[in-house]
Amino acid sequence: MSAKHSSLIEIETPVLRPGSDGQTLFWMQEHAFCVHLNLRGDSSSSVFSEAVGAVTGTAPPEHPNTCVSSEHCRLAWLGPDEWLLIGVHEDFGPAPLEERLAPLHHALTALSGGQTILRVGGENWRNVLASACPFDLHPRVFGEGACAQTVIAYTNVLLMPVEDPDRGEALDIVVRRSFADHLARWLMDAAAEDGFEFLSPVGSP
Amino acid sequence: MLQIECPWCGARDQEEFQYGGEAHIVRPENPDSLTDAHWADYLFNRTNVKGVHAEQWCHAAGCRRWFNVLRDTMSYKILAAYRPGEQPPGSEE
Incomplete structure (x- = not known):
């Protein structure tokens, strides 16, 4: 069996490239090798919600474009009967949920092997993203507990505001994963003027 | 650029959507009993209205659900968006 590689293996990190005035107003970091599961079912059925809740610690959010988190995982709304489950720990597998x-x-x-998480932040992250994303990222309409599927630089993405510890x-x-390299390079280009730092990935294979 | 009101996600940019042709076209119940002309009419002929047009859209880069939109083909103004299976607002059963 071959070793697992990060989706961004082609980009050598860490990279520190201050902007024209010496400042660094944008950073990004891959959170690699998380457990991603797509879950579909009828959330209006209390049996389904309870079964999901028993394993994940939280019922799937019914309100569009919201996400909830528990100590085991995050659950993001993708559609009226569809959610994305992201395991916080690597050992969060599909087996217990499948059984239930x-x-x-x-x-x-x-x-899990098909997608990855790129975390971005810094003083100017909204401006950097706004140059290629039609979605309104203002904190007034898009704060913690929200999520949204949209496009950035012609690539389908799911956005979730978070608090980085x-x-x-x-x-x-x-x-x-196949678009991660394109997106990361595009963001590096977009952030060149503001200055950016691309940190080494978090997570182990 | 249009802003389209997805019945689930709310107002989003047109870039996230895909157009799916005229809405409320019902497949004939017994295609075998139709003449070629009737079948061709079901397959190919559309109303091509000048004014309010009921059409299907898919929120392809969002929740990936299909829904219906009433759009004025002269002004491009979107008058309403409603879920599949629902009747257009303002219409009588």
Whole structure:
């Protein structure tokens, strides 16, 4: 079996490139090798919500474009009957959930190898993203507890505002692994003027 | 650029959506009993209205759900958006 590689293996990190005035107003960092599961089912059925809650610690959010988190995972709304489950720990596998949901109408699809998380932040992150994203990122309409699927630089992404424990306010961008390199390079180019720091990835294979 | 009101996600940029042609076209129940002309009419002929047009859109880069939109083909103004299976606002059953 071959070793697992980060989706951004082609980009050598860390990179520190201050802007024209010597400042660094944007940073990004990949959160690699998280557990991603796509979950589908009927959240209006209390049996389904309880079964999901029993394993994940939280019921799937019913309100569009919101996400909830528990100590095990984050659950983001993707559609009226569809959610993305991101495991906080590497050992959060689909087996317990599959076992619990077996008697119910559902679909559980493992996406861990198919997508990755790019966390961005810094003083100017909204301006950097706004140059290629049609979605309104202003904190007045898009704060913690929200999520949104949209496009950045022609690439489909899921956005989730987060609080980074070390660096404060940030945004998680969930992106297909095959587009991650394009997106990261595009963001580096967009942030060149403001100055950016691309940190080494978090997470181990 | 249009702003389209997805019935689930709210107002989003047109870039996130895909157009899906005229809405409320019902497949004939017994295609075998139709003449070629009737079948061709179902497959190919559309109303091509000048004015309010009911059409299907998919929120392709968002929640990936299909829904219907009433759009004025002269002004491009979007008058309403509603979920599949619902009747257009203002219409009587």
